[in-house]
Amino acid sequence: MRQRSANAGGRHTIGILSPVVGGFYFGALIAGASRAARDAGHRVVAVQTYPSGLDRERYPDEPLLEVPVALDAVDGIIVVVKAVRHDRLAAAQEWGRPVVLISEEQTELQAPVVVPDNAGGVRAAVRHLLDHGHTRIGFAGSPSQRDIRERYEAYRSTLAEQGIEARPEWFHETADNHEQAGEDAAARFLAAGAPTTATIAATDRNAIGFLRALRSSGLVLPRDHAVIGFDHIESGARLMPRLSTVDPHYDRVGSLAVELLLARLRGASVADGVHRAAATLVLRESCGCPGSTATVGDSPVASGRPAAVTLLERLADTGFGAPSVGTAHRTGDDEDRANWLRAIVDPLTAAAERGTAPTARSLGLLADLTAARRPHPETLEQLIAAVRDLERELAATRPAAVSHAGTELLLALTKGCTRPMLARSGYLERTIADQYELDMDLLRGNGPSPRTLTWLPRSGRGAACLGLWVGHSPGDREIEIVGVDDNSGALSRLIGLRSPASQFPPAALTRGATPGSSRLTLVLPVTFGGSDWGLLAIDGNVDTRATSGRDKYNHWAALLAVALDHERLLASLRDQRQALEEAAERERALAGTIRASEERYALASLAAQDGTWDWDVSAGTVYYSPRWKQILGYADQAIGTSPSEWLDRVHPDDHQDLSASIAAQLGGARTPLEIEHRVRTASGDYRWMLCRAVTILDDAGCPARLVGALFDMTERKEQELSLRENALRDPETGLVNRPLFLDRLGAAIKRTRRRARDYDCALVLLRVVDRSGDDAGVRREVVRRLRLALRDGDSAARLRQDEFAVLLDDIGATGDPVRELLATILSDPETDLAVGVLPTIQRYKDADDALRAADIALLRSQTRSR
Structure with a gap:
């Protein structure tokens, strides 16, 4: 495939191939990449390569979608771990697009690989546990993925630096990265006599299961055992004790991948190999710390600056959900960060120096800036501690004014921290309501076809496009657009358009996005169970807070596949009913004209107990009477007019003699045909038939028709064979x-x-x-x-x-x-x-x-x- 050149306007479309497109891991990667691309003026198309409606997040051995889905629609590609089969990934140069990998295994493909700082995050976690006095520290995780293996190796090397050798019984391998696997690992840990006093879990979900199992066994945490996880998911903040964890900033990983890809698209030199995004250790109670604090490593404290200001700066970098991304975005983010810090420090400084109170406008601005940075659940506690520390450092001259200003600032910060949580609660409530309406529309079955996309939620939806597969072979099948949904109606002209899968989603959908919009184009397989209908492309936002990768779009695509299955079944039933009605009508129409002759013919055939047949030699067709078909156990419509309907059912031992006899008749034999042979019936058994026939000549004296009858002589033949057999054998034994x-x-x-x-x-x-x-x-x-x-x-x-x-x-x-x-x-x-x-x-x-x-x-x- 030829390398694609940059478009004239300088805007690119970046493709992201990911196993799923939602959740704290994949969703955060995609969201970070989308923000970085958006702020640089580019578009993103995220393609889910694994089937929708997966069973309990147990991914299959290999992806459903085969590249080149969406290849022609993008200028560069980001491949998230395991999204593409390795044999296809090794041949990615043929795609003709720059490629950046995220947490992917090393392959023959020469490309940058972006990973979180797994080693740095785990080193910080192990050192922190060592500072708590732990020397027997275990590790729980599944080393089937590159990131997990890096975390495990960093755990071992950090212990080794302190002269501690990690023993085999300290490692608890898990089946996967989920909670149940963590519980199973904890059960083995307890059965082994609890050989360690602390554990590093490779993922937060492993850690959550591990913690629950330890608490259920009667251990008091963190007194009896300390745990630190990795991922910084929201579920960890809801545990008791709350989970200490490493925040890998997956959004920054996605942002860094976009930076490298854009650099390659500009023609800049980007080194192959590993590029890391910094991780942060988030400390809560599960590791043994008394309260909630955050550390960012060994960043120096500026000389002469209050320590609380430094802590606030660290919180600005690590306590919020907003990422630090590409150049264009980083400038704006630094400005927002500086404004947020000034909105806290300046009012306190003014109160200490002049005794002035913060204005309502400045407090409102602080609440807005705080909410815009999407704080983590523990951020408010950290902010309270930092602001109180700053109060104490500045309260020497005017303590009352500083205390009052600090209280007002904390109220504004509280509003800013709670506003996103309230907004998320409202979002979840709307999502549930929309999902209910959507489920009812898709499963009701008596409304418009699900292909029309009228079932999409009425509020907050972006443009959408549904393409269904044409053909059956994945290598060459096309996709046909059968439904669109947009407010302008501009996409309606796409209905009926067929194109290769590499050109889906259509450019009219991806290029219709507004520059700077928070939306991106998501492409999901419309699959459920064994059904694979096609692809659903929809403009939307990625949910990054869900612990599971099952976002709403994944649910929509799976439910759409169920609705299409239902529609096909109903259509098949309607077609069958219509066919039956038409057949009945034809039968009624014909009955009036041929009833008399048919009855006479049927009665004569029934009386003779034989089935007549008429072979039109020139046309190569045979008329088989209903009685002929009945003798063999078939319904009238089950037998066609081909000679093979008879000859292919003849017993192999009799086939040659029958064919020779028929050939002799057609060759001008003077005597009528009469031969016994076996024929296979509908039940699969063979019955003996006596065939008699005569040849009818045309005006030229050539055989034109062969007319005969078939008589079932099975009982008589069996008696004959039985008599012959009994003549040679003792009847009793x-x-x-x-x-x-x-x-x-x-x-x-x-x-x-x-x-x-x-x-x-x-x-x-x-x-x-x-x-x-x-x-x-x-x-x-x-x-x-x-x-x-x-x-x-x-x-x-x-x-x-x-x-x-x-x-x-x-x-x-x-x-x-x-x-x-x-x-x-x-x-x-x-x-x-x-x-x-x-x-x-x-x-x-x-x-x-x-x-x-x-x-x-x-x-x-x-x-x-x-």
Whole structure:
């Protein structure tokens, strides 16, 4: 693919390929990247590569979407960990776009890889636990991902720097990054006797499960065990004790990825390899600290400045959700940061120097600036401590004025911190209400088609576009736009447009975004279970606060797939009903014209118990009567007009004879066709049919039609075969009768004469001596044991009422067949049998001579047994 050049206006569209597009991790990465791109005047298209509606966040082995989805719509690509199969990622140069990776494994692709400072964050956490006096520190996590492995290695190396070797029993491997895996790790930790006094968890969700399990076991935290997590999710602030954690600032990771990608798009030199975004240690009670504070590493304190001011500066950098991003955004962010700091420090300084109180305007501005920076849950506590410290440092001259100013500032800061929480609460309430209405619209099934996108929420929605797959092969299928939704109506012209998947979403959607808007274009697979309908593109905001990656757009896409499945099912049922009604109408229309002749024909065919057929030789079609189809067990519509409907069902052993007979008829045979053959019925069984037919010639004397009838003769044929079989076998036992046995014995004697050196047979005669009273039961038991003992080629016969003979063929081949036979026959102690054995038949002249010798051997055996 050819490298795409920058567009004339300087605006780029950045594509982000991510497993999912919401949640504290993926959502924060995308949100940070989106803000950095937006502030630089560019657009973002985020594509979810894993199916919507995943089962409990257990991602499949590989993504659903295959690149090049959205490739033609973007100028550069950011690939988030595991979003693309590694074999496709290695060939990313073929995409013709600059690529930046986030937390991805090292591949053959030469590209920058952006990761959070996993090592730095864990080092700070381990050192902090060491400062608390812990020397036995464990680690819990799943090392299946690059970030987790870096955290684990940093944990081991930091302990090693202090002369502590991490023991194998200190490591608790988890199945995944979620809470249940953390609980399972805690159970193993307790079962091992709690070998450590503190634990570093690779993720906050692991840490939350670990903490809950320890508390349930009766441990008092952090007195009995200290825990520090990694991710800084909001759930950690709601625990008791609250979770200390490392904030990796995933939004900054996304921002840094955009910076590097834009630099490459400008043609600047960007080094391949790892680029790290700084992490921050956030301290709460779970590590053993008495209160909530935050540290940012070893940043120096400026000489002569109050320590509280330095703490406020650190809070400005780490206690809020706003990221520090690319150059254009960083300038504006630094200005906002400076204004926020001045709004706190200047009023306190003025109160200390002049005794003036903060104005209502300055307090309102402080509340607005604080709310705009989206503070974390623990930020207010940290601000109270910092402002009180600053009060004490400035209260030497006018303590009352400084205290009053500090109280007013804290009230403004409280308003600023609570406003985002209240706004989020209102947002969640609106989201729940919108979701209810959306669910009802999609699942009701009696409104407009879900393809029209009229089910989208009425408020707060952006432009949307639905494309469904055309074709079945992922390699070459196209996508067709079937629904759009926007306020201007400009996208309506896209309805019906087909394009390769690489051109979705359409440029009219992505370029319609307003520069500087907080929205980005999200692309989600419309999937659920085994259904894969297409792609939903929608302009929206990413939710970064959810612990789970299941954002509302993911839910919409999954529910849309369910609604489309339902619509298809209803359409199929309607089509079937309409087809049935049309068929019934056709039947009624035809019935009036052909009823009389059809009834006469049907009655005649039924009386003859045969099925007629008419083969049009020139057209190559065959008319099969309803009775013909009924004989084979098929409904009238189940059989077409092809000759193969008959010939393909003929038994393979009979197919050649039937084909030859038909060919003879078409070749000018004078006698009518009459042949017996087997035909497979609808149940899969074969039935015997008698086929009779005559050839009808056209005016030129050539065969034009072959007209005949099929008669089911299965019962008669089975009787015939049964009579033939009974003529050669004993009807009671099923063994061969005396004449057939003597014939086989005579033939065996002749073979021994021809092959005296390598071939011989044995003859065994059996006679029931002592009956138990149930003659038939004894004979059945003897016959059953005979059948168990016979080999391929052996023959057994019933010679008289209670006398049996066995011909053991080719006794020199393997083993001792005579001994094996007798062992099986004589294994029943309740049946008394006399046995006569001829170990060879070579010296006897014929079958009668051998049978007499066997009878003599049997009599001698009886005499000896007495």
